[in-house]
Amino acid sequence: SQLAEENSWALSVHEGESVTVNCSYKTSITALQWYRQKSGKGPAQLILIRSNEREKRNGRLRATLDTSSQSSSLSITATRCEDTAVYFCATEMSNYNVLYFGSGTKLTVEP
Amino acid sequence: EAAVTQSPRNKVAVTGGKVTLSCNQTNNHNNMYWYRQDTGHGLRLIHYSYGAGSTEKGDIPDGYKASRPSQENFSLILELATPSQTSVYFCASVPGGENTLYFGAGTRLSVL
Secondary structure: OOOEEEOOOEEEEEOOOOEEEEEEEOOOOOEEEEEEEOOOOOOEEEEEEEOOOOEEEEOOEEEEEEOOOOEEEEEEOOOOHHHOEEEEEEEEOOOOOOEEEOOOEEEEEEO | OOOEEEEOOEEEEOOOOOEEEEEEEOOOOOEEEEEEEEOOOEEEEEEEEOOOOOOEEOOOOOOOEEEOOOOOEEEEEEOOOOHHHOEEEEEEEEOOOOOOOEEOOOEEEEEO
16 A cells, blocks of 8 residues: 555564664554564564554564654564564554555564 | 454465455454455455445455455455456454454465
């Protein structure tokens, strides 16, 4: 969907390093969600950040939301090989009960 | 954790044939969704449902029908399958009062 888009198609880091995935969106939103999809599986939610929040954490994950620039980031610290996955941002809009996904960023964490 | 079960996991169909993809959830979730995933396009919404008897069109409904005969079951139907419908299809459900999608493991469909 063009309503949300990750800014990188692929990223590669080594274990222990930090990495940030960026997302931009094109319309007013009520919340933004980050999902992770491991190979052969369906996506699973990592973080939901509402439009009145600027930052949300979940363990090694930190999401930010900047509604003025219509952008979000997902940072992962102390990466592990098991963080290797495709990461999606997805936007929620008022009056809609659907999520619009970006095309995803493929993250590879190498030993 | 909410469980969403898709069947079949893999399907090979012939062009012009009818294909039915099934999705079942026993979490009593109201909303259910069908997405397809293609390289470079991410997840695109095909149809969704607010509950038994309801179906709504998503972004790319052409060539697809949906059926929600019960709270638990949501099917995606390709009446006349075409090679362009070769993709991985994901079903998801959402609990009432929140917007977290719980996805099934996907169905890989090849239309030859």
